[in-house]
Amino acid sequence: xxxxxxxxxEDEQLVADDLRETLEFLGYSVxxxxxxxxxxxxxxxxxxxxxxxxxxxxxxxxxxxxxxxQIKSLFDIPVVYLTANADQATLxxxxxxxxxxxxxxxxxxxxxxxxIDIALSRHEAEIDIKNLAKADKNVAELRIQKQSQxxxxxxxxxxxxxxxxxxxxxxxxxxNGYEDKKHKHLQCIETATESLIELLEDIxxxxxxxxxxxxxxxxxxxxxxxxEEILESLQMTINQQYTIEFTVHGEGRFANLDKHLLWHxxxxxxxxxxxxxxxxxxxxxxxxxxxxxxxFQVQDQGLGISEELHNHLxxxxxxxxxxSEISGTGLGLTIVKQCVDLHKGTIDFVSHVNMGTTxxxxxxxI
Numbered sequence: 001x002x003x004x005x006x007x008x009x010e011d012e013q014l015v016a017d018d019l020r021e022t023l024e025f026l027g028y029s030v031x032x033x034x035x036x037x038x039x040x041x042x043x044x045x046x047x048x049x050x051x052x053x054x055x056x057x058x059x060x061x062x063x064x065x066x067x068x069x070q071i072k073s074l075f076d077i078p079v080v081y082l083t084a085n086a087d088q089a090t091l092x093x094x095x096x097x098x099x100x101x102x103x104x105x106x107x108x109x110x111x112x113x114x115x116i117d118i119a120l121s122r123h124e125a126e127i128d129i130k131n132l133a134k135a136d137k138n139v140a141e142l143r144i145q146k147q148s149q150x151x152x153x154x155x156x157x158x159x160x161x162x163x164x165x166x167x168x169x170x171x172x173x174x175x176n177g178y179e180d181k182k183h184k185h186l187q188c189i190e191t192a193t194e195s196l197i198e199l200l201e202d203i204x205x206x207x208x209x210x211x212x213x214x215x216x217x218x219x220x221x222x223x224x225x226x227x228e229e230i231l232e233s234l235q236m237t238i239n240q241q242y243t244i245e246f247t248v249h250g251e252g253r254f255a256n257l258d259k260h261l262l263w264h265x266x267x268x269x270x271x272x273x274x275x276x277x278x279x280x281x282x283x284x285x286x287x288x289x290x291x292x293x294x295x296f297q298v299q300d301q302g303l304g305i306s307e308e309l310h311n312h313l314x315x316x317x318x319x320x321x322x323x324s325e326i327s328g329t330g331l332g333l334t335i336v337k338q339c340v341d342l343h344k345g346t347i348d349f350v351s352h353v354n355m356g357t358t359x360x361x362x363x364x365x366i
Contacts (some may be wrong), residue, residue, distance in 0.1 A: 009036040011059045036060035037067030056083040063329040078123040166286045216342040220254040250289030261339040268332040269298040277302035280315040299358040305351040
């Protein structure tokens with residue numbers, strides 16, 4: 001098996017030497033020991049290591065985070081932070097650099113080896129996906145490539161909440177006894193866990209649609225009562241922060257629709273409308289009965305959808321730049337589109353940035 005070369009960036013010589021011995025004991029090869037960010041970039045270019053272990057506070061003008069971002073950008077080499085820094089400001093900067101791992105000193109051999117193995121495996125998978133994306137293949141291969149890209153994107157979406165959970169857990173261990181900080185980081189862990197659950201559920205649903213396992217099973221349902229149940233459930237979740245208005249136009253109450261698909265369709269549209277709207281704003285659901293169709297109109301007064309996203313809105317993991325600070329999986333509207341398609345219906349939208357969005361869904365009544 002070919003040796004895995006690791007570049008150590010550490011300005012304390014004793015620590016660097018100890019780390020070299022540990023890595024060699026674990027079966028890795030050390031390409032070099034350097035003490036500054038500038039040297040790290042130079043040696044990354046010259047030695048082409050498989051991975052960089054990067055301290056954050058270094059000699060010279062450039063710290064480890066800046067050096068890490070340049071190494072990732074210039075050479076696509078994965079970086080794992082190995083540092084004693086765990087303050088909030090540092091952690092925020094660490095998250096923006098999207099590292100492949102983060103280990104607090106003092107470390108143990110098992111944690112170091114596991115983190116390196118995961119980082120290398122993930123980097124190798126990302127390289128494979130990129131290579132597949134460049135290949136000119138037939139339709140079947142392109143479908144496989146697309147599925148692989150979705151897997152890579154899903155892994156990327158999992159990375160942020162998992163990193164948050166790991167960092168917060170390590171901080172809790174490092175700062176045992178600080179109750180106010182403990183409560184804050186436990187909240188971060190809880191929020192990140194909820195994001196993971198939401199993402200996992202969306203991925204499972206998307207996987208079912210693409211594998212043909214999410215089927216269309218219509219039955220006669222009371223559509224008005226169905227909508228009222230969904231709205232009541234959402235209103236309990238958001239308390240009184242938002243106003244949800246429900247109106248019905250036309251004569252009708254029952255239609256042959258798939259309950260499971262309709263729930264995902266409306267729940268995703270309404271949840272998005274709430275998520276991307278300011279507190280106390282109005283979200284409306286309008287139900288319109290036509291002779292052969294039933295129409296749903298979901299309207300909000302929120303951030304709107306940036307124009308560059310309009311042509312790709314229903315593709316997986318697509319999110320506008322104006323909502324990057326709001327948590328989301330980027331899968332909700334893909335699932336909505338699949339549910340509409342299985343009903344042999346249509347979906348359209350009108351949206352303007354900072355003025356809100358309206359989705360129009362038309363489904364056959366029979």
